[in-house]
Amino acid sequence: MSYQVAVLAGDGIGPEVMAEARKVLREVEARFDLNIEYTQYDVGGIAIDNHGCPLPDATLKGCEAADAILFGSVGGPKWEKLPPNEQPERGALLPLRGHFELFCNLRPAKLHDGLEHMSPLRSDISARGFDVLCVRELTGGIYFGKPKGRQGEGENEEAFDTMRYSRREISRIARIAFEAARGRRKKVTSVDKANVLACSVLWRQVVEEVAVDFPDVELEHIYIDNATMQLLRRPDEFDVMLCSNLFGDILSDEIAMLTGSMGLLSSASMNSSGFGLFEPAGGSAPDIAGKGIANPVAQILSAALMLRHSLKQEEAASAIERAVSKALNSGYLTGELLSSDKRSEAKSTAEMGDFIANAI
Amino acid sequence: MSYQVAVLAGDGIGPEVMAEARKVLREVEARFDLNIEYTQYDVGGIAIDNHGCPLPDATLKGCEAADAILFGSVGGPKWEKLPPNEQPERGALLPLRGHFELFCNLRPAKLHDGLEHMSPLRSDISARGFDVLCVRELTGGIYFGKPKGRQGEGENEEAFDTMRYSRREISRIARIAFEAARGRRKKVTSVDKANVLACSVLWRQVVEEVAVDFPDVELEHIYIDNATMQLLRRPDEFDVMLCSNLFGDILSDEIAMLTGSMGLLSSASMNSSGFGLFEPAGGSAPDIAGKGIANPVAQILSAALMLRHSLKQEEAASAIERAVSKALNSGYLTGELLSSDKRSEAKSTAEMGDFIANAI
Ligand SMILES: CC(C)[C@H](C(=O)O)[C@@H](O)C(=O)O
Ligand SMILES: CC(C)[C@H](C(=O)O)[C@@H](O)C(=O)O
Numbered sequence: 224m225s226y227q228v229a230v231l232a233g234d235g236i237g238p239e240v241m242a243e244a245r246k247v248l249r250e251v252e253a254r255f256d257l258n259i260e261y262t263q264y265d266v267g268g269i270a271i272d273n274h275g276c277p278l279p280d281a282t283l284k285g286c287e288a289a290d291a292i293l294f295g296s297v298g299g300p301k302w303e304k305l306p307p308n309e310q311p312e313r314g315a316l317l318p319l320r321g322h323f324e325l326f327c328n329l330r331p332a333k334l335h336d337g338l339e340h341m342s343p344l345r346s347d348i349s350a351r352g353f354d355v356l357c358v359r360e361l362t363g364g365i366y367f368g369k370p371k372g373r374q375g376e377g378e379n380e381e382a383f384d385t386m387r388y389s390r391r392e393i394s395r396i397a398r399i400a401f402e403a404a405r406g407r408r409k410k411v412t413s414v415d416k417a418n419v420l421a422c423s424v425l426w427r428q429v430v431e432e433v434a435v436d437f438p439d440v441e442l443e444h445i446y447i448d449n450a451t452m453q454l455l456r457r458p459d460e461f462d463v464m465l466c467s468n469l470f471g472d473i474l475s476d477e478i479a480m481l482t483g484s485m486g487l488l489s490s491a492s493m494n495s496s497g498f499g500l501f502e503p504a505g506g507s508a509p510d511i512a513g514k515g516i517a518n519p520v521a522q523i524l525s526a527a528l529m530l531r532h533s534l535k536q537e538e539a540a541s542a543i544e545r546a547v548s549k550a551l552n553s554g555y556l557t558g559e560l561l562s563s564d565k566r567s568e569a570k571s572t573a574e575m576g577d578f579i580a581n582a583i
Numbered sequence: 584m585s586y587q588v589a590v591l592a593g594d595g596i597g598p599e600v601m602a603e604a605r606k607v608l609r610e611v612e613a614r615f616d617l618n619i620e621y622t623q624y625d626v627g628g629i630a631i632d633n634h635g636c637p638l639p640d641a642t643l644k645g646c647e648a649a650d651a652i653l654f655g656s657v658g659g660p661k662w663e664k665l666p667p668n669e670q671p672e673r674g675a676l677l678p679l680r681g682h683f684e685l686f687c688n689l690r691p692a693k694l695h696d697g698l699e700h701m702s703p704l705r706s707d708i709s710a711r712g713f714d715v716l717c718v719r720e721l722t723g724g725i726y727f728g729k730p731k732g733r734q735g736e737g738e739n740e741e742a743f744d745t746m747r748y749s750r751r752e753i754s755r756i757a758r759i760a761f762e763a764a765r766g767r768r769k770k771v772t773s774v775d776k777a778n779v780l781a782c783s784v785l786w787r788q789v790v791e792e793v794a795v796d797f798p799d800v801e802l803e804h805i806y807i808d809n810a811t812m813q814l815l816r817r818p819d820e821f822d823v824m825l826c827s828n829l830f831g832d833i834l835s836d837e838i839a840m841l842t843g844s845m846g847l848l849s850s851a852s853m854n855s856s857g858f859g860l861f862e863p864a865g866g867s868a869p870d871i872a873g874k875g876i877a878n879p880v881a882q883i884l885s886a887a888l889m890l891r892h893s894l895k896q897e898e899a900a901s902a903i904e905r906a907v908s909k910a911l912n913s914g915y916l917t918g919e920l921l922s923s924d925k926r927s928e929a930k931s932t933a934e935m936g937d938f939i940a941n942a943i
Contacts, residue, residue, distance in 0.1 A: 313778040343815040345703050365725075365746060371781050381749040382785035386725065389741040416829075418673040421731045425742035448832050451811065452840040455703040469776075472808050473833060480812035 225258040226534050229289035231266040231282065234311060235507025236517035236572075237295025243519035243576025244293065244526045247543060250583040251530070255539045262289070267297025267311035267507075277314035283322065291533035292319070293526060294502035299509040320361050325492040325500055326392070327399050328359040329528075330475040332482050332504075334458075335551055341483030341560060344455070353458035355478050356407065358400040359471025361492055363392045364422070366468045388422045388467065393429040395495070400465035401437040410441045410462040414450045414470050426467065450474060454481065479504050484560055486518030487551075489525035491532055499533045501525040515571045518557040520547055523579055546582035550575065585618040586894050589649035591626040591642065594671060595867025596877035597655025603879035603936025604653065604886045607903060610943040611890070615899045622649070627657025627671035627867075637674035643682065651893035652679070653886060654862035659869040680721050685852040685860055686752070687759050688719040689888075690835040692842050692864075694818075695911055701843030701920060704815070713818035715838050716767065718760040719831025721852055723752045724782070726828045748782045748827065753789040755855070760825035761797040770801045770822040774810045774830050786827065810834060814841065839864050844920055846878030847911075849885035851892050859893045861885040875931045878917040880907055883939055906942035910935065 232241040245261070252259055264282040265273050274281075277297070286292050297311035307313055319325070333354035334342055342349040368385035375381050397413075404411045413430045415423035427444055434442045445453065447470045454461065454474070458481055466474055479488050485505035493499035503521030511517055524547060531540035550556075555578050558569030570578070592601040605621070612619055624642040625633050634641075637657070646652050657671035667673055679685070693714035694702055702709040728745035735741050757773075764771045773790045775783035787804055794802045805813065807830045814821065814834070818841055826834055839848050845865035853859035863881030871877055884907060891900035910916075915938050918929030930938070 307778045307784060310778065317779070343705050343708055345705055345709075348703055349705075365744075366779055368743065373781060373785065375749070378751040378754075379749055380785070381747055382781040383728070383748075384725075384746040384780045384782050386744040386746065387741055388743075389735070389739055391738040394738075416832075418667045418670065419677070419726055419829075420744045421733060421742040422744050424667060425733065425740070448836040451833050451837045455815075455837070455840050469779075472776075473811050476808040477811045477815070477837075480815050 224536070226260070226291075227289040228259055228261050228529070229286045229292045230261050230263045231292060232263065232295035233266050233297040233507065234268040234299050235296055235509040235512040237297070237507055239513070239515065239572055240503065240517050240519040240522035241293070241295045243572060244522040246576045247523050247546070247580045247583065248526050250580045251539045251542060254542065254583055255536065257536060257539065266294070266315050268299050268302045270315070271302055271311065277309065277311045278318050286319070286323070291498065291529045292500040293529055294500050295522065296503060296505070296507035298507045317366065319500060320492060321367060323498060323500070324362055324494045326360060326362040326495070327396060327493045328361040328471065329403070329491045330357040330359065330479070330488070330504060332357065332475070332478045332488055334482050335484065335487065337552070337554070338484055338560060340562065342481055343483055344458070344481060348456070348458070351459040353461070353481070355458065355461045356403055356463045357466060357471060357475040357478060358396065358403060358463055359466045359475055360392065360396040360468050363388055364468035386420065386422050386469070388425060390425070390429050393426050394433050397430045397433040397465060400463050401433060401440050404440045404463040405437070408462040409439060410443070411465055412450070412461055412463065413442065413444050413465045414447050414474060415444060415467070416447050417444070418446065422467070430465065447473070451477060454478060485521070486557065486559060487520045487524070489521045489528055491525070491528040493532055497533055497535070499529065501529040515573065516558055516569070517572050518559065519572050519576050523547060523576070542583055543579070546579045549582045550578050584896070586620070586651070587649040588619055588621050588889070589646045589652045590621045590623045591652060592623065592655035593626050593657040593867065594628040594659050595656055595869040595872040597657070597867055599873070599875065599932055600863065600877050600879040600882035601653070601655045603932060604882040606936045607883050607906070607940045607943065608886050610940045611899045611902060614902065614943055615896065617896060617899065626654070626675050628659050628662045630675070631662055631671065637669065637671045638678050646679070646683070651858065651889045652860040653889055654860050655882065656863060656865070656867035658867045677726065679860060680852060681727060683858060683860070684722055684854045686720060686722040686855070687756060687853045688721040688831065689763070689851045690717040690719065690839070690848070690864060692717065692835070692838045692848055694842050695844065695847065697912070697914070698844055698920060700922065702841055703843055704818070704841060708816070708818070711819040713821065713841070715818065715821045716763055716823045717826060717831060717835040717838055718756065718763060718823055719826045719835055720752065720756040720828050723748055724828035746780065746782050746829070748785060750785070750789050753786050754793050757790045757793040757825060760823050761793060761800050764800045764823040765797070768822040769799060770803070771825055772810070772821055772823065773802065773804050773825045774807050774834060775804060775827070776807050777804070778806065782827070790825065807833070811837060814838060845881070846917065846919060847880045847884070849881045849888055851885070851888040853892055857893055857895070859889065861889040875933065876918055876929070877932050878919065879932050879936050883907060883936070902943055903939070906939045909942045910938050
């Protein structure tokens, strides 16, 4: 099998963790006899520096020609003073999501055995563990709704954004959440604010309709404010959380932080033809870039998500995930996951990549 | 001095905790020579049962004639199947906020000395304590923005909500946040999503302009998704958090849950003439209603907020707050705040009220 992958390593730790993902992919290609061709493109801050904009035409064209995008991370202090629209994160990610209609964002987050101490939760809560899949709608809602803008003068000048959802948009993402729940603990928690938002009333209604086709999956509804709270008290009671774009932005970050190990979390953003963008959930971490200490696991796991979802190579994907588990279970960890008395055992970015590649 | 207060005790534990607040107010009136006249009105579920709607005309008229509203809590399983618009919470609270233009919501939340174990946070994080004042805009944004509704047919049927903020709305709530910070640790964290929302770009701009008048107060901006995360890692680094309506709804609940003691938190919702609605931050807790075990402290503290903000009786307000601190510091607590081995020392709702009233 032969594939094209657009590699957008980006800024900060992006290039160094991407190098480790490529190392692991090389092993997987050999073992499973895959032929993947990689082409690198600038994105984010480096693209602003080299081409004057965070998502150059050549990058977009390269992505169009590929079967999937393997994305690193973008942003850093150098570009923070730009207007929001031109900044690396928003100027690259939102147009990519819109252009390829990547409506489906999957963000799995679980508390790994042995890493409970990393969670900011009280020890009796983290001891119960949790394993949540956040299914976030990614191309609708208040992110893309029109009209959006400003009008008026002086004290009366006002800004406005429109939250907008159609039945079609809601039902396609809801189906994905229910399908995913079938392969897990068979529970969907749909997050909304139906006591205030018209969009949420429609959301709740359509989710109920979709649920009829999944009688084996339990459905519950929760308000976003309450969800934020309950995740702190009983994260173990959630399985799949189905969210609109804005609520998913907020909740998936809360859940990521609850694991306390952002360097292990990856994210898949896909469209209906299986094309997708795969990236670590954490940021570009400019403070540790270039030091060889960044955790490459999230980037490596996003390569696994790419193999599974866009290249349909389930076995290769699982092989990577097993190799990662082997590293974590043997206590083979980068420094940020070790308590201060064990910091001396910390593995470097490259050592992590080597271990995982060898374990394939 | 003579005042009129509209008492809207509502549902669930509302009436029983309100009785304790009245007990404490009686002592305060005697000691500070205040003449407060109370009139009770139905609101929420009980108003639906008695009058067919959650906010009857007589209740609204009564509130109009008063200097302040002392509110209990509304809602319960009995009314959960009603359409969202007619439910007790949304059908009573939103119209009251809109009618009296209660644009300013203050929600103080702190981790009390000795109650760190209640927080769902890891012990080393909760040991550092925190004391956050959430200043939430309460009559604008996506809650009240027009147009809001539905259109279209079949798969294309869509719902829409409008988020809308004017300079005037932003600057008046921002000023309140900066004033409040002056009396505290002199730091304002303004929460927005300026990388996506036009409203947030204006919000950030106006907040910056207001900040010029408060050179002694430090200002920082944070995205809502990041705020949700940072509150879990370093809650002690926040002082005043300034939020729009929707983001304040989410964050103030997250912060409340981080204290782990919702029964101690109260909330003030005010307009520009000092008229306000004062209520406990927790819900109507129908599961424990009528058992005499509900914590009346939040309701008692909301009476203190009423004395301070609407009746301008600072000394009386402080007297209540001191009496409450005395109870908490002496370990005089209701059951939900005690670890299981100390449950037998739990005080009843009435015992808490008596202790605090006597301490005035
Ligand atoms: C960079 C930003 C526009 C983006 C979002 O809000 O979606 C980010 O927070 C994310 O979650 O991927
Ligand atoms: C009941 C609901 C409409 C309300 C809100 O969202 O404002 C509540 O959650 C609150 O925070 O007071």
